[in-house]
Amino acid sequence: MSFFKDRNCYLKDYNLSIKEKLLRFNFSYLFLICLVVFIGIALLYSAGNGSWYPWANKQFFRFLLSLCVLIAVSLTNLRFWMKYAYLIYGASLILLLAVTLFGTVGMGAQRWLNFGIIQVQPSEVMKIAMVLALARYFHGASLEEVRSIKYMIPPALIVLVPVALILEQPDLGTALMLVFAGFGLFFLVGVQIWKFILIGILGLISIPILFHFLHDYQKQRVLTFLNPESDPMGAGYHILQSKITLGSGGFFGKGFLQGTQSHLNFLPEKQTDFIFTVLGEEFGLLGSLFLFLIYMIIIGYGFVIAARCSNFFGKLLAMGLTINFALYVFINTGMVMGLLPVVGVPLPLVSYGGTAMLTLFFAFGLIQCVNINQEMVIGRRGSIDE
Amino acid sequence: MIIWRYQKAQSIAHRMIVLAVFFLLISFILIGRLFYLQVFQGEKYQLMAERNRVSIRLTLPPRGNIFDRNGVKLAGNRKTFQAIFTKEQTNDVQKTLDSFSKLIPLDAAERTRIEKEISRKRAFMPVRIKEDLTFDEISAIQLNIPDLPGISIEEGFTRFYPEKDTTTHAVGYVSLILEEDVEKDSPLLDLPGYRIGRSGVEQSQNEWLKGTPGMRKTEVNAFGRSVRVLEDNPPVPGNDLILTIDARLQKIATQAAGEESASIILLDVHTGEVLALVSTPSFDPNLFNRPIPQNVWNKLINNPKRPMRNKTIADIYSPGSIFKLVVALAGLESGDITLHKQIYCSGKTKVGNQQFHCWKREGHGHLNVVEALQHSCDVYFYEISQKIGVDKISAMAARLGFGSLTGIDLVGEKAALLPTRKWKEENRHDSWRIGDTLNLSIGQGFLNATPIQMAKMAAQIANGGMEITPHLVKKRTEIPSKKLLGLKPAHLKIIQTGMGLVMNEEGGTGYASRFNLNGQKMAGKTASTQVRRITLKEREEGIKSQDELDWEHRDHGIFVGFAPLNKPKYAIAVVIEHGGGGARSAAPIASKILKEAIRLDMESSSLSLKEGK
Numbered sequence: 001m002s003f004f005k006d007r008n009c010y011l012k013d014y015n016l017s018i019k020e021k022l023l024r025f026n027f028s029y030l031f032l033i034c035l036v037v038f039i040g041i042a043l044l045y046s047a048g049n050g051s052w053y054p055w056a057n058k059q060f061f062r063f064l065l066s067l068c069v070l071i072a073v074s075l076t077n078l079r080f081w082m083k084y085a086y087l088i089y090g091a092s093l094i095l096l097l098a099v100t101l102f103g104t105v106g107m108g109a110q111r112w113l114n115f116g117i118i119q120v121q122p123s124e125v126m127k128i129a130m131v132l133a134l135a136r137y138f139h140g141a142s143l144e145e146v147r148s149i150k151y152m153i154p155p156a157l158i159v160l161v162p163v164a165l166i167l168e169q170p171d172l173g174t175a176l177m178l179v180f181a182g183f184g185l186f187f188l189v190g191v192q193i194w195k196f197i198l199i200g201i202l203g204l205i206s207i208p209i210l211f212h213f214l215h216d217y218q219k220q221r222v223l224t225f226l227n228p229e230s231d232p233m234g235a236g237y238h239i240l241q242s243k244i245t246l247g248s249g250g251f252f253g254k255g256f257l258q259g260t261q262s263h264l265n266f267l268p269e270k271q272t273d274f275i276f277t278v279l280g281e282e283f284g285l286l287g288s289l290f291l292f293l294i295y296m297i298i299i300g301y302g303f304v305i306a307a308r309c310s311n312f313f314g315k316l317l318a319m320g321l322t323i324n325f326a327l328y329v330f331i332n333t334g335m336v337m338g339l340l341p342v343v344g345v346p347l348p349l350v351s352y353g354g355t356a357m358l359t360l361f362f363a364f365g366l367i368q369c370v371n372i373n374q375e376m377v378i379g380r381r382g383s384i385d386e
Numbered sequence: 387m388i389i390w391r392y393q394k395a396q397s398i399a400h401r402m403i404v405l406a407v408f409f410l411l412i413s414f415i416l417i418g419r420l421f422y423l424q425v426f427q428g429e430k431y432q433l434m435a436e437r438n439r440v441s442i443r444l445t446l447p448p449r450g451n452i453f454d455r456n457g458v459k460l461a462g463n464r465k466t467f468q469a470i471f472t473k474e475q476t477n478d479v480q481k482t483l484d485s486f487s488k489l490i491p492l493d494a495a496e497r498t499r500i501e502k503e504i505s506r507k508r509a510f511m512p513v514r515i516k517e518d519l520t521f522d523e524i525s526a527i528q529l530n531i532p533d534l535p536g537i538s539i540e541e542g543f544t545r546f547y548p549e550k551d552t553t554t555h556a557v558g559y560v561s562l563i564l565e566e567d568v569e570k571d572s573p574l575l576d577l578p579g580y581r582i583g584r585s586g587v588e589q590s591q592n593e594w595l596k597g598t599p600g601m602r603k604t605e606v607n608a609f610g611r612s613v614r615v616l617e618d619n620p621p622v623p624g625n626d627l628i629l630t631i632d633a634r635l636q637k638i639a640t641q642a643a644g645e646e647s648a649s650i651i652l653l654d655v656h657t658g659e660v661l662a663l664v665s666t667p668s669f670d671p672n673l674f675n676r677p678i679p680q681n682v683w684n685k686l687i688n689n690p691k692r693p694m695r696n697k698t699i700a701d702i703y704s705p706g707s708i709f710k711l712v713v714a715l716a717g718l719e720s721g722d723i724t725l726h727k728q729i730y731c732s733g734k735t736k737v738g739n740q741q742f743h744c745w746k747r748e749g750h751g752h753l754n755v756v757e758a759l760q761h762s763c764d765v766y767f768y769e770i771s772q773k774i775g776v777d778k779i780s781a782m783a784a785r786l787g788f789g790s791l792t793g794i795d796l797v798g799e800k801a802a803l804l805p806t807r808k809w810k811e812e813n814r815h816d817s818w819r820i821g822d823t824l825n826l827s828i829g830q831g832f833l834n835a836t837p838i839q840m841a842k843m844a845a846q847i848a849n850g851g852m853e854i855t856p857h858l859v860k861k862r863t864e865i866p867s868k869k870l871l872g873l874k875p876a877h878l879k880i881i882q883t884g885m886g887l888v889m890n891e892e893g894g895t896g897y898a899s900r901f902n903l904n905g906q907k908m909a910g911k912t913a914s915t916q917v918r919r920i921t922l923k924e925r926e927e928g929i930k931s932q933d934e935l936d937w938e939h940r941d942h943g944i945f946v947g948f949a950p951l952n953k954p955k956y957a958i959a960v961v962i963e964h965g966g967g968g969a970r971s972a973a974p975i976a977s978k979i980l981k982e983a984i985r986l987d988m989e990s991s992s993l994s995l996k997e998g999k
Contacts, residue, residue: 142390143397187405190397244438247423247431260439265608285424289417296413303406307399315398323405330412337419 016372021075024372029301030070032294033349033364037063037357039291040350042256043278047271050257055271055352062354066361073365078373081366082313085136089158092129095122096165123174124359126162128366130178131185131320133158138189139313140380146190155186170215173343177327184323185316238274241266242336246280246288253284271352273344276336291350295329302326305371311378314370321363328360440616441606444577447597448543450624452557452587455659455860458633460557461588464546467519467539469527470512473504476536483515485533489526490516517676518544542579544675549633551668552640555696556631556660556858558586559671574599584674585696587627587858589797597624628860630659638982639664642975647691647963649698649837651856652979655845655948655957656866658854660794662979665697690938691963699799702834703961706913707762707895707968708946709783709829711847711881713771714755716782718877722773725880728752731765742768742824759884760894762912764828771827776818779826780806785871786843788835794856802839805832829913840946841959846871847885848909848948848957851878885909886951889977895969896945899977904988908980910947910958912968917942932966940964943971949980956983 016024041063044055081088099113099122113120137155138146145151159182166175187196211219245261254260259281262270270278280288302322309315328348334340346356423431452461469486476482483500486492492500492515503513515537519527527539545560547553560581563574567582574580577599583589600621604612639650643666652662669686686694695701717723733749735742744750744764750757758766771779783789789804803809805826807818825831838856845854851873852866886909888894895912917939932940943965948957958976965971 141394143393144390184405188398188401190394190401241438243423244431244434246420247427248435249424250428250432251425260605261435264439264605264613266435266438267608280420280424285420288420288424292413292417292420299409300406303402307402312394312398319402319405326409330409330416333416334419337416337423339416339419 018075021372024374025074025368026301026305026371029298029305029368029371030364032298032301033070033361034063034067036291036294036298036349039279040275040347043275043282043350044271044352046257046259046282047262047275047278049263058354059352059357062357066358069358070361070365070368073362074368074372076369078311078314078369078376079378081132081317081369082136082139082378085132089129089133092122092126093162093165095120096126096162098122100165100168119355121355123162123166123169123171124355126166127174127178127181127324128321128359128363130158130162131181131317131324134182134185135313135316135320138185138316139311139378141189143190147192152186152191155182158182170218171344172214172218173331173345176343177324177331177345180327181320181324185320188316188319238268238342239338241268242274242277243338245274245277246336249281249284249288251285253280253282253287256282258282272346273332273342273351274336275351276333276347279350292329292333299326299329302367305367305374309370309374311373311376313378314373314376318367318370321367324363325360438608439605441604441612443602443604444574444580445600445602445621446542446577446579447599447621448623449545449560449581449597450595451626452595453626453628454553454631454633454636455629455661456632456634457628458549460547460549460553460629460631460633462546462548463543466517466542466544467524468517468542469515469519469523470538470540471500471504471515471536472512472538473507473536479504479536482534482536485530486515486527486537489530490519490523492516512538512540517542544579545581545672546675547671549636550670550672552636552664553631553633554586554668554671555665555698556586556629556636556663557671558588558590559584559674560588561674585798586796587629590795591627591859595624595627598622629858630654630661630860630864631663631858632661632986634986635662635979635983636664638662639975639979640666640668642978643962646965646971646975647697648965648975649701649959649961650975650979651698651838651841651959652983653841653845653854653856653957654864655849655854655954656852657864658842658845658856658867659860659864660856660858661956661983663698663858665695667691667693669693696796696798697961697963698837699794699796700836701961702800702802702836703942703944704831704833704915705829705835705840706915706942706944707829708840708843708911708913708944709833710759710762710767710827711885711911711946712783712786712788712843713767713774713779713827714759714884715786715847715873715877715881716779717770717774718755718880719782719873720774720778722778723755723770725756726754728754729758729766729769731763733765735765735768737768737772737820737824740821755880756884756887759881759911760887760891762888762895767827768824771823772820776807776823776826779823780804783833785873786846787839788833788843792836792838792842792856794838795859799838800836802835803832804835830915837959837961840944840961841957844910844946844948844959845957847878847881848954850875882909882948882951882954885911885947888912889947889973890951896947896973896977898969899973901977901981903981903984906950906984907952908947908949908977909951909954910945910973910976912973913944914941914967914969915944917964932970935966937964940966943968943973945972945976947973947976947980949984955987956980 041056041059044059045052048055095113113122134155137158159178163175163178166178183196241261245267248261259278261267261281262278267274267277276288279291299322302318302325306315306318306322309318325348328345331340331343331345332347335342335345346353348360349357448463451459454460473479483497500513500515507513524539527534527537547557560583563580563582568574583592583595588595598621601619602615603617605614605616606612635652639652639662643650643664646666648666650662650664651660653660667689673682730752731744731750733744733747750761750763753761753763753766783804789801791799791801810816810818810822822831826833842854842856846852851871853869853871854867889896889900889908889910891897896910901908943962945960945968946958948954958980960972960976962971
């Protein structure tokens with residue numbers, strides 16, 4: 001931390017003690033996050049036909065590990081992330097490149113890097129790394145700069161290069177999330193609305209061209225999404241069964257462990273992408289609304305923390321990660337309700353899966369870090385200027 | 387430099403509000419969707435989830451047995467064994483099928499059906515490989531079961547008719563249920579081996595015989611494997627049925643008919659019980675237990691003697707001279723003739739400018755009513771019918787059951803046609819002419835009748851004028867009919883005497899077929915009906931002998947009768963298609979059956995006398 005110490009520090013928040021940091025830690029925010037995880041573990045217990053195995057137990061231990069990561073990350077100095085943002089982004093890009101070259105194939109796509117003991121999913125890491133890099137880039141940008149097209153070329157590349165690599169894997173869901181998160185940040189820092197409209201139009205025009213480059217299974221998914229009843233036993237099966245599971249829960253649900261659709265395996269991937277329907281089936285509209293409200297509050301907290309933060313890096317970091325989280329929620333629930341095609345986006349904090357949980361907790365650690373350091377002033381180049 | 391910072395902070399704050407509103411909007415859409423799916427469409431999806439979850443499988447109920455009046459089994463259920471194959475129990479389907487076909491050959495069509503079914507059904511669902519295994523086949527499979535992974539033997543049952551082709555048209559047959567038999571998507575269609583009655587009492591009493599399928603509701607998982615039983619109702623077997631027919635008389639009648647295309651009905655004159663109902667040629671109803679081979683089927687439906695048809699109730703014939711019984715009765719009842727009134731037959735009579743011939747060209751001379759019946763004189767009836775008139779003849783015929791259903795408990799009975807003045811005006815747009823009356827008087831012309839109607843008429847004349855309803859299903863107590871037709875017993879006695887003369891007096895048309903079994907005799911009336919018109923040219927050239935004609939151009943032979951003569955118990959009707967005349971073809975058959983019926987009666991009564999001692 002020497003690079004800002006040698007400057008003339010006049011602000012008291014440079015060196016917060018652990019105690020001070022803990023005092024600024026947002027415990028209700030953490031509580032809501034843990035609540036969602038516990039709901040998730042209960043659902044995994046049900047999905048395992050009323051058993052801790054094979055999912056709920058593992059998820060619980062992942063939660064404990066992730067919780068440690070969250071706390072550790074929240075206690076770091078925000079300037080550290082500012083300083084190493086590009087480095088982290090670069091490293092993630094290399095990992096992403098490595099996965100295209102040497103990655104393990106799983107579920108029909110190359111997503112994993114196998115390091116012997118642990119497997120890493122670089123696309124998950126990239127979700128944070130890209131936000132870090134963009135937050136760093138836009139931290140010192142003035143509105144005039146943002147409005148110039150030339151200035152916007154590097155951040156566009158920061159988004160598009162990993163998106164291209166991830167599409168290559170192929171992982172449409174993650175790629176879309178990166179694009180939308182990038183758009184969100186561009187929007188926040190003040191890129192003119194007409195540019196978004198222009199890109200939107202261009203995107204619509206290019207859909208048929210892009211569709212041509214999709215893999216067959218992806219094309220099928222999109223087509224099935226448009227008309228799921230056309231093939232109820234084949235590709236439409238997921239969507240139809242998902243809707244049946246959710247809808248059959250009714251207002252009050254069938255009761256915990258009483259879901260027939262999930263317990264009799266009519267629901268594919270019930271422990272991962274479709275876990276929201278297990279909640280809907282067993283706890284009805286009340287249960288699914290409850291979870292949805294918690295999600296909205298968590299997202300709201302992200303907005304508040306970002307709004308309170310006095311430095312742009314923290315603001316943009318918290319917003320980027322919150323947008324990312326919101327996208328998870330919206331895409332997953334939209335998908336299981338039959339509003340979006342099945343693109344393979346898990347329900348955050350609930351779906352079974354280690355990497356996703358760890359990355360999410362890491363991101364929440366960063367948001368907590370922003371919260372703790374909300375009064376910190378960071379200069380245009382990462383130190384204190386002006 | 388603070389200014390750009392301030393402007394930027396303002397811009398971000400502004401844009402954050404826009405973004406927050408946007409997110410709220412998305413949230414409301416998603417919440418709305420949740421409401422729609424879980425509340426508005428909740429019931430629909432609950433139903434779909436239930437349909438996913440619950441599988442209903444029916445189990446076959448055994449069909450009721452059918453017995454004859456003496457307890458002889460006419461239809462029952464036979465245990466069968468079938469080889470079934472379950473895919474999940476083997477890793478090489480082809481190898482198992484190959485080794486199976488080494489033991490029991492499977493033809494190419496069967497093999498493709500099996501393979502198709504295996505690939506279509508889920509791995510744990512059994513597929514039928516071979517039905518109705520013989521004992522040798524079962525032991526061959528049992529011995530080689532280690533080489534036949536996935537093959538197992540399953541018990542089932544099929545319908546069995548021990549009397550084979552002798553009881554076919556009375557009992558009927560069953561065959562596998564088809565889509566057109568039930569309403570759409572009936573679960574019965576998925577019940578392998580479920581059969582329904584196609585003819586005879588199997589068809590008319592199907593509801594009584596069929597039983598109720600068992601229903602097993604199980605919870606199934608996504609792969610269709612059942613997880614637990616929710617509800618299990620065992621099948622309820624069908625009710626047994628006792629018929630009025632006598633298996634021994636069925637056999638006798640069938641044998642008596644020989645190769646002829648015949649309808650034979652034997653009735654109890656007092657109760658209307660059908661003791662024998664035979665339509666020949668017949669077929670073995672056991673044929674329909676399994677898919678019937680095409681060539682066998684073609685043979686059945688292309689046979690000109692129509693073995694598939696129950697001619698006793700569904701075919702109509704001109705009754706011919708047996709109708710003279712009705713005309714005579716009508717005359718006696720109306721007073722237009724009396725027992726002693728004689729009429730002269732010269733061999734022909736002229737009505738208007740038309741010549742009507744008697745079958746005997748040289749004429750019968752003077753005849754009274756019983757002699758007219760004995761010789762079946764046409765001229766006698768031409769003469770009296772003009773006096774009686776069509777209305778009274780038709781009315782009498784209707785009273786005896788012509789022109790309406792007898793009400794026999796079988797499906798497919800025809801009412802046939804009894805012409806009246808009104809009928810002709812309405813249907814032929816022509817007035818009734820005297821020639822029509824003359825034709826009617828000898829049972830020709832528009833008139834026709836089913837064999838069962840003829841039998842009913844004979845029974846009602848024999849029982850002293852009580853109305854009966856022929857029936858095959860035995861009632862708990864069969865009581866003699868007391869329903870009077872309102873005919874004078876003395877007049878019926880005259881008719882009965884005439885019928886007695888036919889059989890037992892020299893010159894009677896059925897004299898050659900008479901019998902005398904310990905004093906028991908029979909009575910009857912013959913008829914021969916032309917299947918085509920005799921042209922004037924043919925009449926001039928001399929009528930050809932029946933043997934010279936092609937089978938399908940020969941006359942139908944018809945006979946109705948009863949026995950014993952003095953105390954009638956049985957009535958019979960026999961129709962031999964193209965038999966070449968009633969006296970020649972039908973009377974001997976009727977005689978044989980009545981004689982056997984009386985002989986069986988005597989045997990059983992002497993047996994019961996012995997037992998009484």
